[in-house]
Amino acid sequence: MSFAKLSVSALAMTVAATAASARDQVQVAGSSTVLPYAAIVAEAFGENFDFPTPVVESGGSSAGLKKFCEGLGEGTIDVANASRKIKDSEIKACAENGVTDIIEVQIGYDxxxxxxxxxxxxxxxxxxxxxxxxxxxxxxxxxxxxxxxxxxxxxxxxxxxxxxxxxxxxxxxxxxxxxxxxxxxxxxxxxxxxxxxxxxxxxxxxxxxxxxxxxxxxxxxxxxxxxxxxxxxxxxxxxxxxxxxxxxxxxxxxxxxxxxxxxxxxxxxxxxxxxxxxxxRPLFFYVKKAHIGVIPGLQEYAEFFVSEEIAGPDGPLAEYGLVADPELEATQELVASQNTLGM
Amino acid sequence: MTAPSTAASTSIMVADARTLKRNAAEKRFRAYGLAAIFAGLLALVLLVGSILNNGASAFKQTFIQIDVTLPESKLDKSGVRDPEVMKKATTVTYAPLLRDGLMAKLDELGVTDIEKKEVGNMISKEAAAQLRNHVLANPNLIGQTIPFEVLANGRIDGFFKGRVDFASAELDKNVSPAQLNAALALEDAGSLETRFNLGFLTAPDASDQRPEAAGLGVAILGSLYMMGVVLLLALPIGVTASIYLEEFAPTNRWTDLIEVNISNLAAVPSIVFGILGLAIFINFAGLPQSAPIVGGLVLTLMTLPTIIIATRASLKSVPPSIRDAALGVGASKMQAVFHHVLPLAAPGILTGTIIGLAQALGETAPLLLIGMVAFVREYPAGPPEGLFDPATALPVQIYNWTQRADPAFVERASGAIIILLLFLIVMNAIAVMLRRRFERRW
CATH class of the missing domain: 3.40.190.10 (Periplasmic binding protein-like II)
Incomplete structure (x- = not known):
């Protein structure tokens, strides 16, 4: 009976649902101002690296940081884009959920x-x-x-x-x-x-x-x-x-x-x-340090984002309208050394 | 008692004042009805007309034929043709090769008053990635000059679709009249053509810098996956619930309460289901973000009341004499339902299901909260694993594209609306057809 078949397959799907597979792509959410830049970087990252293209959600800086601070693990996002600095109250909310080591990366000005x-x-x-x-x-x-x-x-x-x-x-x-x-x-x-x-x-x-x-x-x-x-x-x-x-x-x-x-x-x-x-105003993205090494490509994505060929004055981001940060080199060092906020 | 004046007015050949009034009222009402239909039709024509007008061009794209030289010195210094080593040459290395190829072609055609950078910008930024993938797949091409077809930049494409002209190019920072002249020369030489673009249906989304390469592939797949999940879950659950409520359940306070709640659920705004989905499926059950499985589950919750209400209505419309006859010849209650009532109610159930699916297909709001409103470029894998990969959906893609800065995305958003409308028309046509073919009147 096809009816029974349907019910069985429905059941099988709910069982499969509990055994979610490991995430292999970087997940980003946040500011709609940063979104076009993040999309350009994600696209170029997917083309030139062996990692899958990161998924970039919009929704606003506050919504992105809220999602970012929900906790650690594969079910949470790795990077939050923001068109403003993270607030002290958000850092506190993050810490309460176990997100303590946050890397702040300034990508340029808008x-x-x-x-x-x-x-x-x-x-x-x-x-x-x-x-x-x-x-x-x-x-x-x-x-x-x-x-x-x-x-x-x-x-x-x-x-x-x-x-x-x-x-x-x-x-x-x-x-x-x-x-x-x-x-x-x-x-x-x-x-x-x-x-x-x-x-x-x-x-x-x-x-x-x-x-x-x-x-x-x-x-x-x-x-x-x-x-x-x-x-x-x-x-x-x-x-x-x-x-x-x-x-x-x-x-x-x-x-x-x-x-x-x-x-x-x-x-x-x-x-x-x-x-x-x-x-x-400056534009930022925030990275969860605890996810580096767990989510493949996260460190590479962050480094690629602030690299000279992408975020520099002649890169595609500047061409689209981002004002390159004169301090880009310092930012590159910060990302490479994974310096977190408050260090 | 004779009264000739009244006799004349009662003749059935001559309408009296009241009859005239009634006839006039009837005529007026018909005119109102026609006017109402025309008003509705006019609105529809305007809507569809403007969408077709804006979006039809999204199905065509401008392509340029270029002869590209692939020098070993730049692409494979080691000379071993190992794709792993060749990956070191990024798209940044490949883009100038395409530019030089186009430059040579323009020289041949006698177009010289154009800068190097302008020539490079006539080619889509997607092209370098396509060339790189092509070379990595065929390493033996290095050292040769190959013909390669690339997408033209969105503004050049817009020129051939009437969105850009020489006057606007003068003002536009992203395109120059020199580029348009070069494009016209290429067209005359047969190296540039605007034709049907399958990529719009199959390619993934592209970033804001390359509207010409953006497609609906991931969105269509995501929508199909979600519809699959909705069909597999909502149909059996909905039909079972309705059969029980309609055929087996006693009528008491509890079933009344359930009935009221189902009707209520049908009217709950869809965003509420999104909040529920985020709380239950992602935060509690730990399902991945942006995945069609979560979207499907959320839309299932949303579609269930529609299916239950439609199914109950069609079960009700099967006359009791069928059930009585079945029970009378000794069938059990379940046999009566499954052998006689359900087959007769099936067309109605299917119609309700398809209309519920069509509703779910066009839903954006609940997907916003579960992370499906996103920039996704990787195709999800085949089902069932693919259900857990990130994807978007058709209405979400439309929403995303309308927010982009480049005017070329307006055309693509309208194109996507056409595709969505086509899906809806097909689904609704199937619903109507099923009803016509199989419905029985009593």
Whole structure:
């Protein structure tokens, strides 16, 4: 009876399920910003080594580090990609689950750029402009008032009278944090609003910072919770919009977008590497030391990732938009010697 | 009692005011119905049209024919032709060989106003890996000049598909008008052609730098494996549960409770099953991440209520007289069910199963949590071991591709949607066919 056969094979599968085979490929998870770089490395690694191509999951820095800290063993991931440094609370959570020896590897820098439609006006921004355009409250004659600005000309007399419309990354993105920190907060301090916020909050610096980065909610600033492709689509439908992108995304779409300068510097891999362009952040990946030697290819993958031919200024990662780390050699030594955090 | 005026209005030949009103209402209703159908059709046509428009070109790809010289000095210094030793030459060594080959060809055609780097960028980055594998498999080719067909870079390919033109190339950092001119010269010489690309269906995913090489191979395999697991588990469990509930179980508070819960389960959002799968199958049972077996188990849980509800409905529709007749001639209850009721209910059960499978095939949310939304390039092994290897699934691949920066992935995502729709159409057509062929009306 075929029915019996079906049941038996179903049973056989559940039995097989308990005897899972050993894992022979590296598993990576984490930041969606690091994902394209990790995918490029994984692909080249699979082509040139005898190890299978690593599996790379996205999902965000926090989700990746959470998975990373779930414990040791084949059922857990080996590498977590992150677009920010691991937090002390995450190191603690890791330690509680037995993940104590973590190798931190900095792979380079990611630039955050401001871009608008290729056929529209071009802009030369400063952090002050963005603060005045997007902040919930701004300083007018020494008092805090609701943001009255409607067009870019209101913000800065040198700009055209183009309606304000900005597409900024949603709060779940690591990019948002950098945007708030290096642009909005910097603008807040430069326009003098920071001191007013501080005075209003009884000299509390933390509260003033929080008040600074509160963006207006009247529809001028739109949070994009999706990825940069959504930001691009929004700009295509609203030509007045200005979006916040990663440098790599812009480099891949230079026929549709034009980039704005920030404090007089045009973003490029060179200007970010030299530190001239202000809005950038380091990118990392974290390796479980306990998995090296257990999961085949893990050490080789880490070394390959930071090798000169991959992460160097002429490598495929730089070509895609990663800003090469000038300290790459030190990183290579760190990976080779498997130096863990806190050592 | 004569009233000629009313006599005229009651004639069946002449419609009175109320009849006219009723007829008009009926006509109006038909018009509304037609309008509703047309609105639905229009939406469908727009959807399918835009997908076909964006995605049809994904099935074609541009290829370039190059004569590549394979110098021994670069590829096998030892001269022993041992693949193990030759592996030391990485793709970095092979890429310039392809570039020089194309450069020579362009020189022949009289295209000179193009830089070396631009020539190299016309060739897909995948090509170096293909050439390396080809040489490692045939070490005797070293020292010869061989004809080799490579994929053109995504932007060059886009030029022949209308996505890139000279105006946009002027602005684009990744392609130059000189490259487009060179591509046109190659096409005239017959060394470049855009034709059907089987690789889109069979090749694995590729990284963001080589959209031209990305394919659906791993995703299709992963989806098939998961559907296999769902079919093998959900069908027997679902059918057994429904037969018991429908034919054997007493009607009491407990069976009522089970019934309510099954209906409830059918309406639970699929992401909840993903959370459950992560907790039970990966964290507790220790099954591997990103594996089709876990995906299959999660989707089984999701599909079970659909199958149970469909199976119970089709068991119910078998008239009681069949059961009574079987029992009357001395069959046991089980014989009555398995010999008479189940065969008659089978078309309905199969239809329900296929619709459940189709639903599971298009599901992404639960797979997100069990690590199947990933970049996977290695094909899983054959079943059953392959069920434990990492893989992705069709809807996941679509989701991944829509997030990539290179515009060429938009086309590939739409192409993948076409494939997914084709699978769904085939499955639903089979369901309809089974119902038509085997269904009996009473």
């Amino acid at each position: 630039g955050i750029v401001f871009a608008s439609d290729i056929n529209g006006e071009s802009f030369e921004f400063t952090p002050e402009d963005w603060f005045l355009a997007l902040s919930d409250k701004v300083a007018v004659d020494g008092a805090l008032v609701d943001n009255p600005n409607k067009t870019w000309a209101d913000v800065n007399a040198n700009f055209p009278a183009q309606p304000l419309a900005a597409f900024v990354p949603g709060t779940k993105h690591g990019t948002r944090e950098v945007f708030e920190d290096k642009v909005i907060l910097a603008g807040c301090e430069a326009t003098g609003a920071f001191d007013l916020f501080k005075a209003a909050n009884g000299d509390d610096k933390k509260a003033a910072e929080k008040a600074c980065i509160a963006l207006r909610t009247d529809g001028v600033s739109v949070d994009i919770d999706g990825d940069y492709t959504e930001t691009l689509a929004r700009i295509e439908s609203n030509k007045d919009g200005i979006g916040v992108f990663g440098l790599a995304f812009y480099e891949n779409n230079t026929d549709k977008l034009q980039v704005a300068t920030m404090s007089g510097v045009t973003p490029s891999t060179e200007s970010i590497a030299s530190g001239e362009y202000p809005v950038s």
